[in-house]
Every structure is written in structure tokens, then in C-alpha cells.
Amino acid sequence: MKKLSITQPSRLAALTLSIGLSAAAFSTQAQEVKGSAAAAESKVWLCTGCHAIPDYRADYPLVYRVPKIGGQNAAYIYAALEAYKSGERKHPTMRSIAGSMSPKDMADISEYYAAQTATSPINPLK
Numbered sequence: 001m002k003k004l005s006i007t008q009p010s011r012l013a014a015l016t017l018s019i020g021l022s023a024a025a026f027s028t029q030a031q032e033v034k035g036s037a038a039a040a041e042s043k044v045w046l047c048t049g050c051h052a053i054p055d056y057r058a059d060y061p062l063v064y065r066v067p068k069i070g071g072q073n074a075a076y077i078y079a080a081l082e083a084y085k086s087g088e089r090k091h092p093t094m095r096s097i098a099g100s101m102s103p104k105d106m107a108d109i110s111e112y113y114a115a116q117t118a119t120s121p122i123n124p125l126k
């Protein structure tokens with residue numbers, strides 16, 4: 001008869017858990033980012049080709065309408081841009097535009113457009 005005796009040396013591996021700097025500190029920043037209308041002035045050039053049509057009406061036949069964003073609530077604009085970025089809103093052009101924006105860009109642009117009012121002087125960047 002053969003008795004199989006297997007002895008396995010018990011090895012205690014010394015596990016060293018390396019805990020790096022927590023990234024958690026950064027994860028909440030996106031929501032707390034403060035927008036600056038002035039900082040947006042260099043960022044809205046792209047928007048003007050569509051959102052700065054006089055009176056926000058592209059009434060030429062076959063030309064689509066573009067929503068007026070000047071004067072909208074900043075939180076609404078921010079949420080809209082986030083929704084394009086996440087894909088929740090499907091418009092292809094706005095998705096690609098918002099897709100390249102950082103939270104700071106979105107916050108700045110939101111403040112910029114929210115500061116526009118019906119009585120704002122004509123602003124070529126509106």
C-alpha cells in the first residue's frame with residue numbers, strides 16, 4: 001500500500017499593500033468647479049458659428065434652427081453639455097463638441113452664456 005503524503009510547506013507570503021495617494025480627492029472636483037465667464041471668452045469662438053446667428057433664428061429654407069443659449073440658466077447649460085458628452089443627448093455635432101470639453105470648460109462657458117441677457121449689447125461672441 002502506498003500512502004501519499006504530501007506536505008506542502010506553508011508559506012506566508014508577505015503581502016505589502018501599497019496604497020497610493022487617494023484619487024478620491026480629485027473625483028469630487030468636477031461638481032465643484034467654478035465657472036468664469038471671462039475665462040470662457042477664448043472658448044466660445046467655436047459656438048458662435050451656430051449659436052450666434054442674429055436673433056438665433058436660421059430661417060433660411062432648409063437651414064436648421066439652433067437653440068438660443070445666451071441667457072439660459074448656467075446649471076441648465078452645464079447639464080446640457082454634460083448630457084451631450086455622456087451621450088444622453090444624441091445630437092452628433094454637439095456630442096463631439098462637448099466631448100472634448102473639461103468640466104472647467106463647461107462651467108466657464110455656462111457662466112458666459114448665463115451672463116447674456118436680452119438687454120446685453122450686441123456681442124459678437126454671443
Ligand code: HEC
Pocket residue numbers: 043044046047048049050051064065066067068069077080081089090091093094097109
Ligand atoms: C455646428 C453648429 C453648432 C456649433 C458649432 C455649436 N452648437 Fe450647440 N447646438 C447646435 C444645435 C443644432 C443644437 C440643438 C441640438 C439638439 O437638438 O439636441 C445645439 C444645442 C446646444 C445646447 C443645448 C441647448 C438647449 O436649449 O438645450 C447647448 C447648451 C449648446 N448647444 C452649447 C454649445 C456650445 C457651448 C458650443 C461651443 C463650444 C456649441 N454649442 C457649438 C449647434 C451647434
